[in-house]
Amino acid sequence: MSSFAANQATAPAEHKTVANWLRSKSGQKVRVGVLDGQRKDYFKGSAAVKALLSPAYAKLKKVPKVTSETEAVQLLSQLNAKGFFLRVQRGDKVTSTKKSPRTLQVIRQQAFLPPDYYVWLLEGSPLMIYLGALGMVAVIFAGVLYPLWPLSMRIGAYYLSMGLLGLLGLFFAMTIVRLILYVVTWLVLSPGLWIFPQLFADVGFFESFVPLYEWDYPKKKKSKKSKKGDKADAPPAAAKGKAPAPPTPATPMSSVLPGMAPPPTPSFGGTQQAFIEEIPDDAS
The missing domain is CATH 1.10.10.10 (Winged helix-like DNA-binding domain superfamily/Winged helix DNA-binding domain)
Incomplete structure (x- = not known):
């Protein structure tokens, strides 16, 4: 960089x-x-x-x-x-x-x-970077001079270190307990139950403890291709809730002869229509 x-x-x-x-x-x-x-x-x-x-x-x-x-x-x-x-x-x-x-x-x-x-x-500003570096050097230098600290400061540092170690031990204990609880619930009440499911997720500190618990249900994702395929396969009339129109039978070419009218298209509504067919006179 x-x-x-x-x-x-x-x-x-x-x-x-x-x-x-x-x-x-x-x-x-x-x-x-x-x-x-x-x-x-x-x-x-x-x-x-x-x-x-x-x-x-x-x-x-x-x-x-x-x-x-x-x-x-x-x-x-x-x-x-x-x-x-x-x-x-x-x-x-x-x-x-x-x-x-x-x-x-x-x-x-x-x-x-x-x-x-x-x-x-x-x-960020280079000044803040330099100040942060100086702060780290000061902390390391103060740690090196620990034997020269006053007695009150050393006692305070001792209790502070014990508190940090206690928090670290509590974290490991919570990790073991949540794993045991998950295994037990997975065997008895499948799927398993996670306490603090986002504890090891790449989120902020407070977000790691939200939610308190969550069942380990498998996530189902329906692909977009299947949705598009379903829409493409469905006929337009059926998608709108309408019954498809009956197919019109094709008229065979052999039935259409010179001098004769083609046969009428059959009606599906139950109504019959009359028609007149003209026959040409004989030349004789």
């Missing part, structure tokens, strides 16, 4: 302002995907176009003016060329849960199209 960062550094200041605004202040829907094993934020192109056409963007200063969808697409194409985001293709979900992120794959041919999806390569 260093090459993308270098390319972003060469972008004009107004493009950086637009990218930062779209990234954090535009209010567009942020989606989470998995790219090369890492969680990345991505968005849909049409959402970015709407954001550039919104009144909030019009109030910004020192940014390119956007008055039409064509101008918005041109500006976003320039941001794409500078590596602020890349065009990707969405794949399957990582897990079977509803909120599971999808896998992302970078498309070799880059272009900005509103219906497509784009992954953000613009990271």
Whole structure:
């Protein structure tokens, strides 16, 4: 990603302002995907176009003016060329849960199209990254100096570590109990019952404990092809609830002779019609 960062550094200041605004202040829907094993934020192109056409963007200063969808697409194409985001293709979900992120794959041919999806390569402010790194170094340094801590701080650290170990042990105990309960219910009351079914799903911390329990029913999915096939096989008249009309019998060619009228078409309604047949006079 260093090459993308270098390319972003060469972008004009107004493009950086637009990218930062779209990234954090535009209010567009942020989606989470998995790219090369890492969680990345991505968005849909049409959402970015709407954001550039919104009144909030019009109030910004020192940014390119956007008055039409064509101008918005041109500006976003320039941001794409500078590596602020890349065009990707969405794949399957990582897990079977509803909120599971999808896998992302970078498309070799880059272009900005509103219906497509784009992954953000613009990271946060470098200042925050540097402050986070300094904080980690400070924590490690404080741990090394543990023997020099005052007695009260060491006692507090001891109780804190015991509490964390207790939470970890509780987590392992809950995992074992839910597995035993699932096996028992699967043998007695099939299908099995899961406690905290999303405990190991790729979701947030609080979502891992919702719902409290769930039966392990198999999910049935009806393919779209079968639905279309059923509609295609069904006759139009039967689909509307009407009885199909009786077929009209074809008139054989042998019954139509010169000088004779063809036989009448039989009626299916029970009403008979009379007709007059003219026979030509003999030449004699």
